[in-house]
Amino acid sequence: MTDAQILTIALATAPTMITVLIGILINNSRISDLNARMGDFRTSNDGRFGELRSYMDLRFNDVDRRLDEMKDMWRSELHRVEVALDARLKHLEQR
Helix, strand or coil: CCHHHHHHHHHHHHHHHHHHHHHHHHHHHHHHHHHHHHHHHHHHCHHHHHHHHHHHHHHHHHHHHHHHHHHHHHHHHHHHHHHHHHHHHHHHHHC
């Protein structure tokens, strides 16, 4: 490969590499700004987040309780169906 070909390849790829580098630097600065803003927001609203967390805990506990009740109901219903099927099977076996 000659020097002219190497120079042509380097000149052809240089704008792309510079554009990607600029994009990375801009993106990094925007992420840093966002992180700083989120840190400011978090420190100014700690009380509200604590209230929200306790409210969400109450709601999830309520959902857990309701799911446990549904599980117990399903168990009792399935037990009832199992007893009925056993009785029918026993009746058929006696024939």
